[in-house]
Amino acid sequence: MGEISPAQLDGIPAYGLPKPASPARDIEGEVEGQWIDLMRILRGLKTVTTPDLDEPIIKKSTEQDIADVRHLSTPDIPRPISNVIQEAYSIFNHRSRTNHKGFFSFTPANVTPLTWLGDVLVSAFNAHCSGSLTAAGPCAVETELVKWFASRIHFPSTAGGLFVSGGSIANMMAMTAARDQKLEWQNYPKGVIYIARQAHYSHFKAARILGFHAQQIRTVDSDTFGRLNTNHLEQLIQADKQNGLIAFLIMATFGYTETGLIDPLATISEIAQREGLWLHVDGAYGASLSLSLTRSGLARQLSTADSVSWDAHKLLFQTYGCGMLLVRDKSHLVSSFHAQSSFMDHTSRVKEDEPELWDMGVELTRPSRAMSLWFALRVLGTERIGQLIDHGMDLVELIQLKLETMREWEVITPASLGIITFRYHPELRKRQEKTLEKLNEDISRILLDTNTAAVMTVKVNDVLALRICCTNVRLTEEDVLELVKSMDEVARRLNMCMN
Numbered sequence: 153m154g155e156i157s158p159a160q161l162d163g164i165p166a167y168g169l170p171k172p173a174s175p176a177r178d179i180e181g182e183v184e185g186q187w188i189d190l191m192r193i194l195r196g197l198k199t200v201t202t203p204d205l206d207e208p209i210i211k212k213s214t215e216q217d218i219a220d221v222r223h224l225s226t227p228d229i230p231r232p233i234s235n236v237i238q239e240a241y242s243i244f245n246h247r248s249r250t251n252h253k254g255f256f257s258f259t260p261a262n263v264t265p266l267t268w269l270g271d272v273l274v275s276a277f278n279a280h281c282s283g284s285l286t287a288a289g290p291c292a293v294e295t296e297l298v299k300w301f302a303s304r305i306h307f308p309s310t311a312g313g314l315f316v317s318g319g320s321i322a323n324m325m326a327m328t329a330a331r332d333q334k335l336e337w338q339n340y341p342k343g344v345i346y347i348a349r350q351a352h353y354s355h356f357k358a359a360r361i362l363g364f365h366a367q368q369i370r371t372v373d374s375d376t377f378g379r380l381n382t383n384h385l386e387q388l389i390q391a392d393k394q395n396g397l398i399a400f401l402i403m404a405t406f407g408y409t410e411t412g413l414i415d416p417l418a419t420i421s422e423i424a425q426r427e428g429l430w431l432h433v434d435g436a437y438g439a440s441l442s443l444s445l446t447r448s449g450l451a452r453q454l455s456t457a458d459s460v461s462w463d464a465h466k467l468l469f470q471t472y473g474c475g476m477l478l479v480r481d482k483s484h485l486v487s488s489f490h491a492q493s494s495f496m497d498h499t500s501r502v503k504e505d506e507p508e509l510w511d512m513g514v515e516l517t518r519p520s521r522a523m524s525l526w527f528a529l530r531v532l533g534t535e536r537i538g539q540l541i542d543h544g545m546d547l548v549e550l551i552q553l554k555l556e557t558m559r560e561w562e563v564i565t566p567a568s569l570g571i572i573t574f575r576y577h578p579e580l581r582k583r584q585e586k587t588l589e590k591l592n593e594d595i596s597r598i599l600l601d602t603n604t605a606a607v608m609t610v611k612v613n614d615v616l617a618l619r620i621c622c623t624n625v626r627l628t629e630e631d632v633l634e635l636v637k638s639m640d641e642v643a644r645r646l647n648m649c650m651n
């Protein structure tokens with residue numbers, strides 16, 4: 153029996169490559185000499201950001217497609233970069249084109265080459281954005297940018313926060329801070345959280361991760377539009393208090409994912425203050441309204457929150473993984489997220505008014521997400537950012553005006569933050585709910601099957617509606633009027649064929 157090499161033991165076949173004197177130079181050599189090609193690759197990626205109209209808006213992949221992809225998943229022999237780029241194209245082919253002009257579901261990605269150039273900078277510099285020791289520059293920008301966003305929602309000067317991967321994490325961190333400010337540890341089992349029925353599922357998920365039992369969650373009824381019903385909220389809080397429980401957190405929403413609608417924040421914050429609850433406002437989708445040129449007044453209501461989550465990868469043109477948590481008093485984040493350790497001494501490191509980022513969140517090693525956003529914002533300037541945000545909202549208001557002139561269409565929830573829900577409701581089918589559901593589901597399906605548009609259905613208070621989220625800055629007024637026309641044609645044809 154021959155000797156077994158460690159490589160064989162690990163199940164990695166040995167190819168007999170010579171051992172490089174400098175592995176780094178060996179790896180750089182893969183890229184060096186190919187910069188001309190790489191420029192071509194980058195230019196190619198520009199078209200990836202702006203999909204052709206005939207590309208599949210929502211790619212339907214077969215089992216065989218995915219089997220082929222799996223085949224490319226692991227390293228084996230070395231390959232030239234250009235081949236591997238080709239492989240990447242064939243892998244990423246199996247994705248929804250969320251920045252296609254016909255993509256109106258979820259929140260369309262509004263990514264332009266400007267956005268990912270910011271990512272290229274962030275990756276190339278690869279600053280260790282845990283704190284000022286390793287990334288004084290990017291951390292200073294992050295802190296200032298967060299203060300700037302906080303000032304846009306009229307938070308006081310005590311406010312602060314940090315960049316995180318998105319709204320789900322921001323919501324969970326806010327819930328953690330609320331728990332730590334409002335509950336003594338012995339009372340955790342008595343704490344109660346109020347979440348609206350239509351709230352984003354990350355609220356329920358966060359509560360579970362943080363160890364709150366389902367019985368500690370109150371699902372607050374919706375009003376007729378699907379927003380949080382404040383009467384029911386008050387009743388629930390009173391009942392819980394009478395039962396000796398500790399009502400400590402209201403999770404409100406500024407911009408529901410389904411409808412774009414905004415909770416009645418004035419009333420909710422009045423209840424929160426009177427009853428001593430923490431008010432978190434999930435602005436993952438909607439908080440960017442505060443940067444709008446014409447509608448920012450509405451976002452003033454955010455100023456009454458204790459914490460706000462805000463995704464830059466929704467309305468602020470960022471690639472995925474860029475969100476923020478803002479808190480009214482940044483020391484609350486430090487209370488929840490610092491920890492003592494031999495190599496990071498909280499007490500000696502934290503400056504009174506400028507905590508290190510590693511003491512304000514979950515992550516230690518983190519990319520400078522703020523710098524990616526900074527890049528786009530700095531290039532565009534404040535006014536143009538506002539215009540871009542308004543663009544989609546203007547378009548969806550135009551869609552509403554158009555639908556309102558068409559007798560067979562019914563607006564379910566009005567244009568709000570670039571979202572509208574509506575349905576086809578012809579005279580012939582008055583209140584035949586099952587038929588109407590089928591009709592509207594079919595409209596959605598046919599628009600998708602013909603690659604005309606991804607307009608999905610949602611349930612708004614038990615009504616099945618079509619939903620348009622219209623935030624793509626490439627869309628024009630003609631585009632959206634054309635969309636309404638296509639929907640109407642499809643709807644009429646379906647209605648005629650139905651018996």
Ligand SMILES: *Cc1c(COP(=O)(O)O)cnc(C)c1O
Nearest residue numbers: 318319320352409434436437463
């Ligand atoms: C998108 C969204 C979230 C979740 O944010 P992620 O960035 O996807 O984690 C939470 N709440 C609302 C209202 C959202 O629109």
